[in-house]
Amino acid sequence: MMFARVARRTFTSSAVNPYKVTVLGACGGIGQPLSLLLKLNDKVTDLRLYDIKNAKGVATDISHIPTNSTVTGFSAEEADGLKNALKDTELVLIPAGVPRKPGMTRDDLFNINAGIVYDLATAAAENAPNAAVLVISNPVNSTVPIVAEVFKKKGVYNKKKLFGVTTLDSIRASRFISQVANTNPTQEHVSVVGGHSGITIIPLLSQTKYANTLSKEQRDALIHRIQFGGDEVVKAKNGGGSATLSMAQAGAKFANAVLSGFAGEKNVTQASYVDSPLYKSEGIEFFASPVTLGPDGVQEIHPIGDISAEESELLKECKETLKKNIDKGIKFADSKQ
Numbered sequence: 001m002m003f004a005r006v007a008r009r010t011f012t013s014s015a016v017n018p019y020k021v022t023v024l025g026a027c028g029g030i031g032q033p034l035s036l037l038l039k040l041n042d043k044v045t046d047l048r049l050y051d052i053k054n055a056k057g058v059a060t061d062i063s064h065i066p067t068n069s070t071v072t073g074f075s076a077e078e079a080d081g082l083k084n085a086l087k088d089t090e091l092v093l094i095p096a097g098v099p100r101k102p103g104m105t106r107d108d109l110f111n112i113n114a115g116i117v118y119d120l121a122t123a124a125a126e127n128a129p130n131a132a133v134l135v136i137s138n139p140v141n142s143t144v145p146i147v148a149e150v151f152k153k154k155g156v157y158n159k160k161k162l163f164g165v166t167t168l169d170s171i172r173a174s175r176f177i178s179q180v181a182n183t184n185p186t187q188e189h190v191s192v193v194g195g196h197s198g199i200t201i202i203p204l205l206s207q208t209k210y211a212n213t214l215s216k217e218q219r220d221a222l223i224h225r226i227q228f229g230g231d232e233v234v235k236a237k238n239g240g241g242s243a244t245l246s247m248a249q250a251g252a253k254f255a256n257a258v259l260s261g262f263a264g265e266k267n268v269t270q271a272s273y274v275d276s277p278l279y280k281s282e283g284i285e286f287f288a289s290p291v292t293l294g295p296d297g298v299q300e301i302h303p304i305g306d307i308s309a310e311e312s313e314l315l316k317e318c319k320e321t322l323k324k325n326i327d328k329g330i331k332f333a334d335s336k337q
């Protein structure tokens with residue numbers, strides 16, 4: 001009797017949030033742990049994994065985990081594999097593409113990843129025009145504008161449903177500040193705005209409770225570590241790629257936030273790199289700042305708030321680089337007409 005009651009409760013809980021989610025690049029360093037974490041999310045009931053290699057193997061493996069979602073692998077070799085992975089899905093995560101090696105910038109990945117993201121975005125626009133698209137592939141500052149241009153060309157662009165995933169910068173900031181302050185990282189929050197590469201990443205330490213207690217040396221070191229946290233991992237992996245496990249956690253966290261917004265949960269706010277009105281008058285079409293998520297995707301884009309004179313300088317430098325990164329993505333997409 002007891003067992004029957006528990007089983008019934010487990011079954012009904014997942015039916016409340018039946019979302020279809022597709023991962024493109026599901027067999028990579030990020031894709032595999034990200035898919036695993038999505039399988040553990042009870043908002044996801046139909047998980048589709050696509051890659052140019054081994055998607056069926058990874059899907060079969062993950063499918064044995066006893067949560068209620070189905071897991072299906074789609075390979076590039078099968079006719080309509082990509083199309084079927086995307087058909088009517090509600091959320092698409094894109095971690096497909098090559099990662100950095102030591103000595104490279106994220107922009108050095110543009111030549112390979114721009115084309116990969118362009119092709120996957122084209123398939124998404126054709127087969128899942130209403131889905132939220134979460135872009136992980138670097139350089140995010142440029143790949144997000146590429147996706148926007150593709151959706152515009154297809155006549156299905158909805159700026160409320162396109163997100164560059166910058167969550168890793170936020171979770172790093174929580175972790176790194178807790179190491180300096182000797183506190184619990186789960187209780188720390190730092191607003192990180194701008195973009196997702198080096199100097200375009202701006203942690204707003206002046207808005208934390210440590211604004212007046214950190215020394216200038218501590219502050220500078222912390223800003224640098226948050227801006228270049230990705231390089232720390234690339235260096236430590238020594239040619240074996242970049243952040244994958246922390247990125248999977250960040251991607252799963254942000255996907256859960258978007259699904260929570262879809263489900264009508266209130267006050268779901270996370271930083272993300274979105275089509276933003278904040279600096280459009282300066283020619284900057286995309287910018288990361290706190291975003292409240294709702295049933296239609298972006299519900300409200302929040303301004304960055306009061307910042308220090310030091311952070312104003314960082315913002316100035318960020319905007320110069322960001323504008324170039326965005327223009328590069330748009331120009332690439334336009335050249336593919």
Ligand SMILES: NC(=O)C1=CN([C@@H]2O[C@H](COP(=O)(O)OP(=O)(O)OC[C@H]3O[C@@H](n4cnc5c(N)ncnc54)[C@H](O)[C@@H]3O)[C@@H](O)[C@H]2O)C=CC1
Pocket residue numbers: 024025026027028029030031050051052053095096097098099100109113116119120135136137138139140165166167168169196241242243244247
């Ligand atoms: N937004 C962020 O904060 C972060 C972004 N990244 C970026 O994520 C991307 C992926 O990184 P990793 O997973 O470490 O790389 P990886 O090389 O381990 O995995 C990439 C996967 O993409 C697949 N792939 C390549 N072309 C594809 C296509 N046309 N269609 C479907 N799948 C395709 C590959 O087969 C591979 O399984 C990189 O561009 C990396 O720079 C990495 C960490 C953080």
Ligand SMILES: O=C([O-])CC(=O)C(=O)O
Pocket residue numbers: 099100106138168229230231233234242243
């Ligand atoms: O550093 C990289 O190339 C990967 C990445 O975006 C990050 O770890 O933040």
